[in-house]
Amino acid sequence: MKFETVTEFTDYLYHLPKLHEKSDLRYVKRILAELGHPEREVKCCHITGTNGKGSTAYYLSNLLQKAGQRTGLFVSPFIVSFNERIQLNGQPISDQELLAIANQVEDKIAEIQKTEPDFSLVTFEYEVAMAFLYFAKQKCDYAVIEVGIGAEHDKTNVITPAVSLITTIGLDHEQIIGPTLADIAREKSGIIKKQVPAVLGDIPESVKGIVEDKLEKEDSQGYWLGKDFSVMEKDQQTEISLPQKYLLPAMPEAEGKDAAMALKAFSCLGLTLASGDAEAAITETTVPGRYQKLGEAPMLLLDGAHNVQAGEKLLRYADQLAGQRGGQVLVLTAMMKDKDLSDFLSLFQAKNLLLTSLPYPRAAKQADFPAWAQEKFPYEADLKLALDQQLQQAKKNDIVLVTGSFYLVSAVLQLVKKNRQTK
Secondary structure: OOOOOHHHHHHHHHOOOOOOOOOOOHHHHHHHHHOOOHHHOOEEEEEEOOOOHHHHHHHHHHHHHHOOOOEEEEOOOOOOOHHHHEEEOOEEOOHHHHHHHHHHHHHHHHHHHHHOOOOOOOHHHHHHHHHHHHHHHOOOOEEEEEOOOOOOOOOOOOOOOOEEEEEEOOOOOHHHHOOOHHHHHHHHHHHOOOOOOEEEEEOOHHHHHHHHHHHHHHOOOEEEEOOOEEEEEEOOEEEEEOOOEEEEEOOOHHHHHHHHHHHHHHHOOOOOOOHHHHHHHHHOOOOOOOOEEEOOOOEEEEEOOOOHHHHHHHHHHHHHHHHHHOOOEEEEEOOEOOOOHHHHHHOOOOOEEEEOOOOOOOEOOHHHOOHHHHHHOOEOOOHHHHHHHHHHHOOOOOEEEEEOOHHHHHHHHHHHHHHHHHO
């Protein structure tokens, strides 16, 4: 098979299975070996966390670029196009390069199948193999690698990185890496490698011991947020201390912590960057689908939060922002039905919230939402009508918060772009 277009490739990719019968790394290791172990050719920064890993990855990537490093970035999910998943120096991979590496991976799969006819890759393994192959071909100095789910059993966990990061530990994907917080902490601690420094963010006290045990076992130095580095609001600015101080424009609490994680990880790499350049790298970073603002009257605030930990921080920020504008927060939400719908929606009980849906098999329809939410919140199945309804209800100084899924954020961004093009 030879892929001729990106659409042809992505259609094929999304029809691959999502999981193997056994959750191990032998398949991804096998394809990487066949490709000549590209994952060993680039120094990597490996990031996991229930929330914040995407933002931290973007901040760290920008810091590395500012320091003159040729930098790869592998993130998920994408917001507008698949090419965003694999980036070089802040630019998504081109269609031509994407197809070239996809066809190279496909050729190697065919080679393996000659002697191992049952060999196959799941979707994420295919993406991981492509990312490492591209970064090696581009001779990257560093690649910032965001895990898919978990860490120990994640398909990206085939590297010995230069630094490991755990941004947060909370409840999400419990059916895959849970069910308990301790199970999730053990899984995410799998990112910690022998004598590799680890930067640690919002880790609940109840599971810190699990992370500390893993650090001790691997003889790794841990750097803890709140102990070895800190972030605070000061005079309407965000101050990060490593102990070197960085002053940034006021940021949402969660984003300030993510920026601090990136700065601390950068400091572990032995690279140098003047504080002004480091501050510029952070402030110039746009994280798609995270605390993203569009328009002013009313303002759209888009964020892919889909669990309680992220939702609480987002709502706190939205309320604060609305207060500064003298307005209120209206909410538009669609979610995937495998998420914790009831607990997430309960955060917004005091809000004017409209439920909607998306044309995906995993997307929750009206009947999938908990009974109390169906009673309390109105539902409009058509996303465009739902968005128009909330925007029309909103006053000029209000905020329409779009949250619950990155798929929702992506769809709304595309609707907004389409509206602008037709005006």
